[in-house]
Amino acid sequence: MKRTRKEKRRMKMYLLVIVGLLSLFGCKMYYYWPKIFANYQSKAELEEKYTDLLEEEETLSGDIVKLQDPDYIARFAREKYLYSKNGEIIIRIVE
Numbered sequence: 001m002k003r004t005r006k007e008k009r010r011m012k013m014y015l016l017v018i019v020g021l022l023s024l025f026g027c028k029m030y031y032y033w034p035k036i037f038a039n040y041q042s043k044a045e046l047e048e049k050y051t052d053l054l055e056e057e058e059t060l061s062g063d064i065v066k067l068q069d070p071d072y073i074a075r076f077a078r079e080k081y082l083y084s085k086n087g088e089i090i091i092r093i094v095e
Contacts, residue, residue, distance in 0.1 A: 077083045
């Protein structure tokens with residue numbers, strides 16, 4: 001099957017356009033690849049911080065529940081700030 005001169009010229013133009021588009025996409029990929037990689041790294045760091053914050057939130061929620069109990073508050077004040085009841089002697093042992 002012989003191709004005419006017009007068909008050959010058309011095929012060359014298609015090939016030129018395809019090569020041009022592929023090179024354009026390659027250049028854009030080369031330009032954006034470091035940014036994409038940096039975003040993946042920052043995403044991993046942020047997810048780690050997020051899990052740490054969730055654990056801290058659970059701890060603080062537990063502290064809120066504990067601080068609503070008057071017996072816990074009294075015991076906490078005695079241990080932390082050395083408050084005592086009437087007639088009670090406090091002896092602190094340092095480990």
